[in-house]
Amino acid sequence: MQATSDVDQTCGMSIAIDVVGGKWKMHLMWVLAEGPVRFGQIRRKLDGVSEKVLAENLRQMEASGVVHRELYAEVPPRVEYSLTPLGESLSVALKPLEDWGDQHRDAILSRE
Amino acid sequence: MQATSDVDQTCGMSIAIDVVGGKWKMHLMWVLAEGPVRFGQIRRKLDGVSEKVLAENLRQMEASGVVHRELYAEVPPRVEYSLTPLGESLSVALKPLEDWGDQHRDAILSRE
Secondary structure: OOOOOOOOOOOHHHHHHHOOHHHHHHHHHHHHHOEEEEEHHHHHHOOOHHHHHHHHHHHHHHHHEEEEEEEEEEOEEEEEEOOHHHHHHHHHHHHHHHHHHHHHHHHOOOOO | OOOOOOOOOOHHHHHHHHHHOHHHHHHHHHHHOOOOOHHHHHHOOOOOOOOOHHHHHHHHHHOOEEEEEEEOOOOOOOOEEEHHHHHHHHHHHHHHHHHHHOOOHHHOOOOO
């Protein structure tokens, strides 16, 4: 008998996990959904993320096509991050998950 | 000025991330949505997960109230994992994310 994996690495959930897997990326989607933000603003909103990890996550989300990085040639230069149209559609797809958390907050927190 | 975090740790997305944060838990939700499964079956479906990590993730999801572990007193004993009603509702909330991945598969895979 040949051992094979049943996971189709291109199934929808695998693709989505590639893009928002890990806790920071889902938090980032939530922060970015509110509109363009600067790096420092994101860091203040995400308690506990290091500069290095935040930069890496934003780069990966830019590579996935869900985040846009805009550099404004000011002094000092200003960089803003926002969702691309693909990112906006992902944000919409994540909304039911956020609503689920809201609806079941008490049941889940009471177990912790 | 006092530095404070804007993240409400009890917001819906934070709760959801607590429950399904990390790549294995979202994969696990996807596997468990198909019905009760045994530990070995899950391992075969999730390519690359170690026994230790899988057991830990299942324990955490049981603690969150989304996974039920049933022990059948057979010889040898049989253990099956399934979604609780809370887990079923989470599975429904994750569906749009899976659909998003399906819909944008080509756009995302072409960037990798």
